[in-house]
Amino acid sequence: MLAQAMYGREYGQLLADAPLAALNLDARNVTFEAEYYLATDAEQFARVKPLLWLWKNLDLTPVGQNPVTGIPVRRILAGHIFRRVGRDFKCWQNVEFSVGYNMEVGDNVVVHRHVLLDDIGGIELQDGASVSDYVNIYSHTHSVLDGPDVTLRRTVIGRGARITYHSTILAGSVVSDDAMLATHALLRGDIPPHGIAMGLPARVTRFKERPQPEAYGVDSRTHPHDAGRKANPQFPDPTPNQTRVPGEGDL
Template sequence: MTKRHVSLPDDAEATLRGFVSAVDDRLAAASDPDELADAVTETLVDLHGARDAYESWQNDDAASPVEAARFANFDPRNATLESEYYAEKDEGAFARSKPLQWLWRQFDNTPLADNVAFALRFRRMLAGHLFADVGEGVRLFKGISMTYGHNIELGDNVVVHDDVHLDDRGELVIGDRASVSDAAHVYTHDHDLVDQTEVTNFRTEIGADARVTQGALVRAGVRVGENAVVGSRAVVQADVPDHHVAVGMPAKSVRVKPGWESVADPVEADHERRQDERRLDSEMPEDLDAFDEFQRDLTPPDA
């Protein structure tokens, strides 16, 4: 199926460019996390059309508890994210990425998020501030979630569709022209089999021109090869070779893409699991006050 170019009316296009440029400049001018949080707060106030009511609240005018909670929620400093609890995170990087991720999430709750032409350009601009690296022509659709954002690298012309989860507790790299379809999950961390509070982080890679299709799950430390395809709802636990098609639970290579046989490994080759090569070492703070949400005795009876 081919696509065609779609354009907004001239007035709407001018409005879009003006808004995205203004937010881009505001975020770029923020020199520290507090200034960035202020920029995000102001942007969300305007996105929700709450300027007059918000300023009245700021001036100590009366507001109901519900209104006060809504106004306070514009400020990322008044919010917590699940990733905030992760002890091994880079605190300096997270201090900057948290406000940006809050803007990402809250933008998707506004009507503008459904205006595809507007939303794609807004997210591409925001990704330039949030991600470790982002190429040209990237298209990022609605409902994408991430752990931090600052450990994600996207090449040129990458497409990530609706409701995809990009876990970057470790490192996630997606190559040029790769696509990740709706509701796929790509992971960079794994839990110990006995003690699920013990986490190991990995580098996960999706190669150039690869496709991870609808509802698939890519495990931490896996490499999906260049020009490879992961079938719908597949669970990828080992590397997918370049130019191969992998399907199933767990995913296994079933064929080479037609026309690529001469440059691809044969399907019956022994494709090793190379997760350990992409393991990332993490150091915990010396003064860590560890939080165990389960409070269980994990001593096996046969230990």
């Protein structure tokens, strides 16, 4: 498919005419960052790796840049890569995943351009969630003192929640239904239903005026939070607090 989309010829012909170009299209000849992670399931990643490589490279072609063709192709690929994907998933070009197989996506979810979805610890995007351009959503953290000490935490984005331009969500955060994270904000906690969080770090400064529903699908006040799983067997214990306020214990 890549040979036809990028060079207008069959792979065998491209291999004979321009072998370096052809070999670069084969996922067996490349490595992903995830292949260096201890937390990556090698068997699961081997299954999705060619599809992620196809997704990434098609985005560089007219097929991927044209929403009429690119969005349906990504929707098909998501069905074979993600743990779950709902109806009418709309993903624009140049979106990156850590492993892909830990993505859970509901109905009518929209992900815009140049988004990083670090799903190594799991990401949920509930029905109607919207992720704007250049957003980063993480599901792993590193110890302050020991970089190889990695903790995985599932990050949850509720129904109808909006994560806006250039904002960042750290691992384990829960964004409730109908909540919003403002432009350039950094979330390292939760947002309650209908809340609007702004700033660095993000804090809830407003609430949308909505009628209260009978029940929420995701309410950060009651939703189960991921306690965390350690990715590196050299650091099996929970990571203790490793920082202090300036002035405390200074020599």
